[in-house]
Amino acid sequence: MARVLVGVSGGIAAYKTLEAVRLAIKTGHAVRVIQTPTSERFVGRASFAAITGAPVLGGEFEPDPARGAYPGEPVPDRAPISHLALVERAEAYLIAPASANTLAKLAHGFADNLLTAAALAAPCPVAVAPAMNQRMYRHPATQANLARLEQRGVRIVPPGEGDLASHGEYGIGRLAEPAELLEACEALLRPPTWAGLRVLVSAGGTREPIDTVRYIGNRSSGKMAFALAREAARRGAEVTVVAAATTGTPPPQARLVRVQTAAELARACEREFERCDVLLMAAAVADFRPAKPAAAKLKKEHGVPVLELEPTDDVLGALVARRRRDQVMVGFAAEHGAGAVESGRGKMARKRLDAIVVNDISRPGIGFDADENLVTILSRTGAERRVEQSSKAQVARAVLDEVERLRREPREEADGARMGARSTAGV
Ligand code: CTP
Numbered sequence: 001m002a003r004v005l006v007g008v009s010g011g012i013a014a015y016k017t018l019e020a021v022r023l024a025i026k027t028g029h030a031v032r033v034i035q036t037p038t039s040e041r042f043v044g045r046a047s048f049a050a051i052t053g054a055p056v057l058g059g060e061f062e063p064d065p066a067r068g069a070y071p072g073e074p075v076p077d078r079a080p081i082s083h084l085a086l087v088e089r090a091e092a093y094l095i096a097p098a099s100a101n102t103l104a105k106l107a108h109g110f111a112d113n114l115l116t117a118a119a120l121a122a123p124c125p126v127a128v129a130p131a132m133n134q135r136m137y138r139h140p141a142t143q144a145n146l147a148r149l150e151q152r153g154v155r156i157v158p159p160g161e162g163d164l165a166s167h168g169e170y171g172i173g174r175l176a177e178p179a180e181l182l183e184a185c186e187a188l189l190r191p192p193t194w195a196g197l198r199v200l201v202s203a204g205g206t207r208e209p210i211d212t213v214r215y216i217g218n219r220s221s222g223k224m225a226f227a228l229a230r231e232a233a234r235r236g237a238e239v240t241v242v243a244a245a246t247t248g249t250p251p252p253q254a255r256l257v258r259v260q261t262a263a264e265l266a267r268a269c270e271r272e273f274e275r276c277d278v279l280l281m282a283a284a285v286a287d288f289r290p291a292k293p294a295a296a297k298l299k300k301e302h303g304v305p306v307l308e309l310e311p312t313d314d315v316l317g318a319l320v321a322r323r324r325r326d327q328v329m330v331g332f333a334a335e336h337g338a339g340a341v342e343s344g345r346g347k348m349a350r351k352r353l354d355a356i357v358v359n360d361i362s363r364p365g366i367g368f369d370a371d372e373n374l375v376t377i378l379s380r381t382g383a384e385r386r387v388e389q390s391s392k393a394q395v396a397r398a399v400l401d402e403v404e405r406l407r408r409e410p411r412e413e414a415d416g417a418r419m420g421a422r423s424t425a426g427v
Pocket of ligand 1 (some may be wrong): 166262281282283284286287314315316317323330331332333334347359
């Protein structure tokens with residue numbers, strides 16, 4: 001199977017990593033382990049060595065008795081020149097538990113021990129599984145470090161909620177369970193199934209000018225759209241993001257087209273639409289705009305202006321009207337309060353979408369500008385999947401999983417939409 005490198009940093013949860021390593025070996029993977037000096041205070045090297053059947057490394061200057069070989073491989077005649085031989089040959093690198101300190105070092109590119117140096121040198125995908133006290137986990141510094149790693153393409157295996165190591169304390173910060181750690185490794189090892197697929201994502205909130213200075217905007221940050229773009233790129237797709245105003249950081253792997261107004265967004269999406277296989281319409285597009293924006297800055301001395309609004313075009317509606325059968329069209333609906341899902345279902349049918357992602361914006365801590373979301377994904381097949389409150393990266397995974405399912409079930413008929421045949425790539 002695969003060569004998996006596991007990095008263990010300091011945390012009482014290291015005992016769970018032992019079990020995860022055991023499961024990985026049972027699945028057929030060859031596992032080697034690197035430990036930080038602090039982690040050895042929690043689980044000794046002997047335990048990991050016994051389970052993997054290979055020596056455990058702890059420092060850059062320590063010779064590897066197995067000379068960079070993974071279990072099942074012959075030990076080479078010569079010792080490798082580099083202390084990074086293990087990571088250079090790894091197919092996946094899982095760091096679990098990842099302490100707050102190790103996360104901070106990884107986020108800033110430190111290489112002060114073998115585990116962090118290996119992360120910098122890793123030619124393979126990397127996952128980190130944080131585990132710490134909930135106050136440390138929730139601290140903005142830790143959250144910023146996780147966001148930074150995620151932007152760089154590192155997969156975060158989110159911690160669970162429950163009893164924490166400190167007596168009587170309950171909260172978020174428990175290391176993911178061994179089966180979840182194994183699943184994260186497996187996900188890293190999966191081939192990029194979206195290779196050859198072109199994904200168009202619209203992001204952010206449009207701004208409709210009142211005059212040359214002021215505008216009507218909305219609270220969309222673009223974070224959800226960027227998470228979708230990042231995940232699509234991670235699955236191997238070629239991604240274009242048409243972005244209106246955003247506060248999040250766009251993924252470097254995507255081609256970025258910047259726009260301001262709903263009309264500009266419509267033009268950019270129309271240009272890109274023909275060649276896309278999947279449309280993820282996450283932008284918050286203004287429904288109304290000032291009918292006559294002033295050509296200069298409005299002055300107070302001229303009195304309080306009365307704004308006349310006019311409707312904008314329905315961008316998604318226009319794209320649906322010219323869709324091909326093989327294209328998957330996903331809309332997003334921010335709905336308020338009770339009946340959000342029902343209202344989203346109506347929207348999906350009216351707009352003739354393949355799926356719609358509904359979030360209830362009346363709930364605090366999710367949605368606009370937040371790092372987390374809680375959504376229900378509805379699809380034309382009748383499926384209804386609720387994704388409990390989790391990071392936007394996780395929500396993005398669930399949305400893309402639904403797209404994969406939809407691509408396996410092509411539309412029977414597209415209600416008057418254009419039906420040009422086209423071969424489907426990937427997925
Ligand atoms: N959308 C669009 N063009 C618009 C408005 C919305 O393409 N002028 C898209 C959004 O990007 C989203 C979907 O339509 O994917 C649903 O957006 P929403 O604003 O909820 O839909 P509306 O039809 O405008 O419904 P509402 O009256 O509830 O705002």
